[in-house]
Amino acid sequence: MKEGFRQSMAWLHRWAGLLVGWVLFAVFLTGTAAYLRPEISYWMRPELALSRPGPADAEVAVRAMQAMAPNSPSWFINLPDERDTTLRVFWREPGARGRGFREAVLDPATGRTVEARETLGGEFFYRFHFQLHYVGVLWGRWIVSICAMFMLVAIVSGIITHRRIFADFFTFRPGKGQRSWLDGHNICAVLALPYHLMITYTGLVLFMLMVMPWGIDRAYPGGRAAFNAEAFGSAPPRPRAGNAAPLSPVLPLVQEAERRWGGGRVGRIVVANPGDANATIQLVRADSERISYNPQSLTFDGPTGALIQDSGEGHPVAEVRGWMYGLHIGRFAGPLLRALFILSGLAGTAMVATGCVLWATKTRQQAARQGRVGFGTHLLEHLNVATIAGLPLAMAAFFWANRLLPAGMPQRADWEVHVFFATWGLCLIHPLFRRGRQAWIEQFAIGALAFALLPLLNVLVTQRHLLATLSEGDHVRAGFDLGLLGCALMLGALAWKVARHRPAPASSRVPSSIPRPGRSVEAAR
Amino acid sequence: MARIGPSFRSVASLRVRLPPDTERRRLGGLLLRSLAGIGGGYALAALATVVLSLSLPLARSEAVLAATMASFAVHAAAIIWAFAARSALRAVTGLVTGAALLTLIHLVVQGQLP
Structure with missing residues (x-):
């Protein structure tokens, strides 16, 4: 019975994660960027003087x-x-x-x-991470809330599945194919587990009166003004x-x-x-x-x-809700804690990404064992590339559009967003014309290049380039430019890693790599 | 470990060998569990929210907030239960029992039952 329970949870964990994995990746990454909303907005309006x-x-x-x-x-x-x-x-x-x-x-x-130039600035990532774009605000919020519920189920079932939660804390076996992806997934998940649970649950709480209105509707039949007065004074x-x-x-x-x-x-x-x-x-x-x-x-x-x-x-329970809200948006956090929030957010992003890749690797192995790689496997791999490698590239394109679109252009702010989605759309088409890992390498590499060149572009088209901001003491803009270079390094490292990766023996037909029946739970995670 | 009827999990290497009838029952059980967990779980969470909103010994606004905040834990637990139960039927029975209990508490608190 115990094994059966664990296996059921492993199944639930995989499907709950997979069905919404790509949305969750986008939500996690743009949500992490939203911790820097004021900084992004400031950087995207170079006309504003330091005050x-x-x-x-x-x-x-x-x-x-x-x-x-x-x-x-x-x-x-x-x-x-x-x-x-x-x-x-x-x-x-x-x-x-x-x-x-x-x-x-x-x-x-x-x-x-x-x-200042018309732009949504950091507001765009902030809004996108809870209500998406091009769909109605309510639709977007419902979709994200439902995905968050899947995430919560995936986290809980993942914890149940994971029997060696503390041992795996210290386990990373690189270069071992699927095993390494699993280790990576576990490390990202376990290291920041309190953060993942917190951010998912509090995210649900933010829109709880929209998703779960039944209590308030019964207790306040006369409408929500009375509730707001009583609850929040x-x-x-x-x-x-x-x-x-x-x-x-x-x-x-x-x-x-x-x-x-x-x-x-x-x-x-x-x-x-x-x-x-x-x-x-x-x-x-x-x-x-x-x-x-x-x-x-x-x-x-x-x-x-x-x-x-x-x-x-405020009343005690209302304060608890306030803490949940505050913890989620993290505006109370000073520089050090904010950095920790961002790192945890990136760990969450990596957790979702490694989960999606792990699933695709497993599917391909199974398909290879059965002798044919079907449409489903290709679709999975394709969407993984477009989401995981494509989104950072699209974010870079958003910054490029901010610098290059003419200042007086009508609906300029909207066009920055259109550029973001057009780039992402291209990333969705691009893998169709590439074989194997080539699409991963190219999208990561172009993303790295796009981020690396942004500080240079700044020198050409604005007065607020790194040299000027550093000497002026404009730490926000200077730090942001350096952060862009950091993003470039990260993406470059990923591109390099994928490029020099040789399929480990684990992913070929060496029998020892195929999970033995007794170990199937481990592999099924 | 012994159980009656097919598990809802498919093991890819086994799936090819399953007779069509067993496969159909596997999918049927899966569908029932999903419906019970997602739909039934939401209904149970909504019911729990209403009952707790009206019966927690707190100020009205506080009870509503506490109940609504807890509702996601109820929903998540219901989904976990729906997939953890030994059979799909058992999953549904468990959720119905939970709903019945909540209704009973509600009636008692509202003073409609002795």
């Missing part, structure tokens, strides 16, 4: 908004910090329905709009009064908030109905300050500046 956050930023932004959008029903002001040094504002167009938002980047010194919105009243100065409110939060910083300012007698100013604490993502906020009366509501610390 340092200052105490007057809030005042400058509010004055700019009063000039730019006096009649808007709501303003959202993101204050700069050490990582994201830009002063960004969003506002709803008067009379616009739904998502009718405009946005601008302000110069913190003057409050004037900074003209958000103040009910005040209707517009209709008579004008000037907005109170914002700087004293910011100081008041920082005093109440024991020196904590304000990250975002939300002004509802500015200029109206019923205006409110909500100050939200910066999300880099606490693990929990539950927004801690203070709401003030617009004209008088009197405190209306303090959201406080």
